[in-house]
Amino acid sequence: MSVSKSTAKSPKGQSARLVSLDVFRGMTIAFMIIVNTPGTWSHVYAPLRHASWHGCTPTDLVFPSFLFISGVAMWFSLRKYNFEFSRPAIIRLLRRVLLIFAAGLFLNIFPYFGRDYTTLRIMGVLQRIALAWGLGALIVLLVKRNRIWIPAAVLLFGYWALMYFLGGDDPYSLEGNFARKVDLALLGEKHLYKGFGMPFDPEGLLSTLPATATVLLGFMSGGLIGVRGSSWKTVGWLAAVGALLVAAGLLWGEYFPINKPIWTSSYVIYAGGIGMLILALLVMIIDIFRIQGWKTIGIILAGGALMAVTGLLWKATAETGYSSSFLITVGLVVIAFALLLKLNFFLPFGMNPMSTYLLAGIWTKTMLAVKIGEITLYNWIFTNLCSPLFEEQKLASLLFALLQVTLIWAFGYILYRKKIMIKF
DSSP states (O other): EEEEEEOOOOTOOOOSSSSHHHHHHHHHHEEEEEEEESSHHHOOOOOOOOSSBOOGGGGGGGHHHHHHHHHHHHHHGGGGTTOOHHHHHHHHHHHHHHHHHHHHHHHHTTTTSSSSSGGGOOHHHHHHHHHHHHHHHHHHHHSSSGGGGHHHHHHHHHHHHHHHHOOSSSSSSSSTOOOHHHHHHTTEEEEEOOOSSSSTTOSSTTHHHHHHHHHHHHHHHHHHHHOOOSSSHHHHHOOOOOHHHHHHHHHHHHEEEEEOTTOOOHHHHHHHHHHHHHHHIIIIIISOTTTTTTHHHHHHHHHHHHHHHHHHHHHHHOOOOOHHHHHHHHHHHHHHHHHHHHHTHHHHHHSSSHHHHHHHHHHHHHHHHHHHHTEEEHHHIIIIIIIGGSSSHHHHHHHHHHHHHHHHEEEEEEEETTEEEEEO
16 A cells, blocks of 8 residues: 555646546445445435345446446556566556455454454455456456457356356356355355355355456456547447447346346446446546536536426326436436536545545444444434434435545545545
8 A cells, every 4th residue: 555645637627647537436436335324224215225136226336337447547557567467567466456455354354353253254345356456457467458358258258157057057046156156165154245144245256257357348448548538539439339238238138137246247248338338428528528617517407407397397297206206316416416526526535445445444334333322323323313304214314324425525535635645
């Protein structure tokens, strides 16, 4: 881990960084905090929950977005080594993998350092990021850049074959999937995640292989931006390829279901396609249009307001309120998104992603460990500060999550203002 002063100019000028990628990264971390820390799991809006097994909600796009973004950034970080296998490049690769993996283990242990380590979960979100990024970087250093799609395809189709032929009668089920069998054999039952009602790790070893393909999709997207720059051609290519991948993922999902816990190949290209579409939109808005101008912000605000007003009018005349409520929600989200962009809200997260992620995990675990009377600090804050404010408890639960976002943002903002970047 290293601490450095950022030399990049602010978004108001010509930035040495890809600001759209920082914003994408910041959006992902902010949304991750929202979905991970509701006031109570008994009252959560459906889009803020994971799919129970097959399927994909907005929440299921958070983790692949992390990996996709790390792949985009990889193109720029490995460019200094000319994408060649060398001693400095390997040292950089190994150092980063070990640091991120160790940070993930620390989160698994914290705050119970005197625990029984024979039951410690070994894998986790950061551990998967470390291994998938490391394997992806090794592939990039060994394979020519214009052929990266080949190992990505091998990983995806090879994983499908392993899961189908070695998974038993129901190869894509919780009980029968081959990825679980591999983790049980290599990691042991006691070291796996138990949140599914049985030992099964959604960040296991075998499913890290297709997750590596997610990183490689990001790398290829980064190469497109690195070579063509933040241009309309880049936006067009990202949008076109992204749309094709989304369609291909949906089609493949008919045979190999879209599924986050076992990280199916269809899920990889579906989520990767959405990542490309989001990146294309952000490159257009931020790097081409220069979002700081109120003219651009005004256009986005007007679009959001139009959707919200249309939804309200529809709700007043339609028999069913589902479609109208959707329009109102999307409109309000667009308005909030535009204002947050104008305020550079996402950059404090995006410039220090690992440190803000770690702090979010540490703070959440601290709230769950500290007791006030008979309840945890986590429950006390929700029950006494958030719950009384709303009759609709889903709103209270969301408010609690937004308070956590604000708290972690304040830490990131201090680093952002001081131009401090903590790198892993």
